[in-house]
Amino acid sequence: LGAGVLGIAAYAGRDLLIGKKATLASATARSQLLVPPLYSGEREGGERVFDLNLRHGVSHFFEGIETPTIGINQPYLGPTLEMHAGDTVRMNVTSDLSETATVHWHGFHLPARADGGPHQPIEPGGSWTARFDVRQRAAMFWYHSHAHRRSGPQVYQGLAGMIYVRDSASEALDLPNDYGIDDIPLVVQDRAFARDGSLVYSTRMHNIMMGMMGDTMLVNGVVEPVFEAKSDRLRLRLVNSSNARFYRFGFDDGRSFHQIGTDGGLLTAPLPTDNVVLAPGERAQVIVDVSDGRPVSLLADGLEIMGMGNMGRGMRGSGSMGDSDRPTDNWMMGDRGGRGGMMGEEERRDGMMGGMMDERRRFTVLDIQPAASRRRAIAMPRQLATLPQVDPGNAVRTRRFVLDMGMGMRMMRGGGFTINGKSMDTQRVDETVRVNTTEIWQVENASMMAHPFHIHDVQFRILDRNGRAPDATEQGLKDTVVVYPGEAVRLLLRFEDYTDPDLPYMYHCHILEHEDAGMMGQFTVTA
C-alpha cells in the first residue's frame, strides 16, 4: 500500500510539531493570505500556451523553519491558470521531480489523452504536452497529481493549483471579479509537520483507511492567514484540496452568506445559507458581505465521516463490525470525540492519532479584517445562470457502482479498496460508454465511511440520494459527490465529443489514500 515516502520525513520516531505549533505560530506575526499568481499563458498562433514546471522547493510555513515541498513554477502549489471558454489551450509540462508524476485537469471535459491521469505519466526530467479546447462554463477547477498509487503523497507535498475558467455570460454579471482583491481563491489543506518542519505523510494502516489528515490548516500554503478586505463584498472560491478531511465552512458570528457556484459552474440563483460542506475534490463559490466593517473569521469544522450517515457515530460499538474481523493493528478509530479508545498512550502523545481522532475539530481558515475604506457592495444578481434541464428520461441505461473497503485481513493484504469488488487495474477497462448518450450512474456505499466519488470528463447532475431529491446546494453542476454509508446516489451524465476506444478516463474516491489504494475504475467513451 504505497510504502515509499518521497522527500517526506519518515513517520516512525519523529517528533511532531503538533501541540508545539501554537507556540511557534504565536511567536510569529500572523501571516497575510498569499494569493497564487494569476497566469493567463501566452498567445501563440490561436492557442493559449502555459509552461508548467514541476519542481522541488523549500517553503516557509513557520518563521525560520524550512519545509521541503514540491510545486508548479514555485515551491508549493502552482499559479492560478486563467482561461476563457472557447480557448484552445496547450499545457507544456516539464518535470524536475525525482519520481514519476502526472498533472490532471480536474473537472474538465477533454480528450482522454489530455486528461493527465495515470496513463499520461511524466518521468523525472521528462515532459508532456496536453492540448484541448475549453468547453466549460465559468467556474473554478483545479489541477493536481494523479500519479499511479502516488497521488496522495504528491498532492500532500504541494502538487496542485487552481484554474479559473471565465465566460462572457458570467463576466456580464455584477459579481466580484477582481482577482485577489474581491475574488479570492482559497485552497484548503490540512497538514502534519515534524518538529524539523518537514511534512509528515504516514502510510500506517489507519492513515490509509481514514486518509491522511493533519492538524495544521494551510490556506494557499499559509498557516491560518489574515486577509484585509478592501471591498464590502467578497467572492470566495473554496476548493477542498485536502487529501482526506471533510469540512463544514461557516463564519464565527454565524452570519449568512450566499452560495453562487458548485464544482462546474454557477447556480441558477444565489442561495442564502450559513454553511457549506465540501469533501476532498469539491469546490464552492460563495459571496460574503463585510459591509458592517467588523472582523470575521471563516471557520471549518472537520467533519465526522464514519458511521451510517448520521455524522456522529463511530465505528467502535457500532455493532456493524465483529471483533473477529479486527486485525491487531490499531487502524480502527476510537470512540468519537473521546481521546482514548484503542490508541495507546504513546500514539496519542505523538499527535498523529490525536489528529486522526479529533475529526470534529474546528479550524480557522481565514481571518477577514475589513479595511477602513472599502469598495461599496454591488447588488447581488437575482439570476446567475441557466442550467440544462435534468431529464432522467433520456438515459439509455443505469450502471451501478458499489464502493467498499473490504475490512479486516483482506484490507491488511491490500486490495481491500474496491468498486464493484474490483481494485484499480490500469490494464482493465471497467466500463465502456457510447458517445452522445446519457446514462444514470447509481453509486452505492457499502462501507462505513463517506466517500467523495469523482468522475472524469463530465459535469454531472445529482438526481437523488436514496430516492430523495438533492438539496439546493447540490443542484448545480458537479464532478465530485459525497456518498454517505448506506446511501445510493443517482447521477445523470452526458458523454459527448471525444472518443478513444483504448484510452480510459477514471472514476474514483477523492480521498487520495483510497484512490491510491485501489478505489478507482476506468471507463472509455467509444463511437
Ligand code: C2O
Ligand atoms: Cu481530482 Cu481523478 O481527480
Ligand code: CU
Ligand atoms: Cu478529475
Ligand code: CU
Ligand atoms: Cu474513499
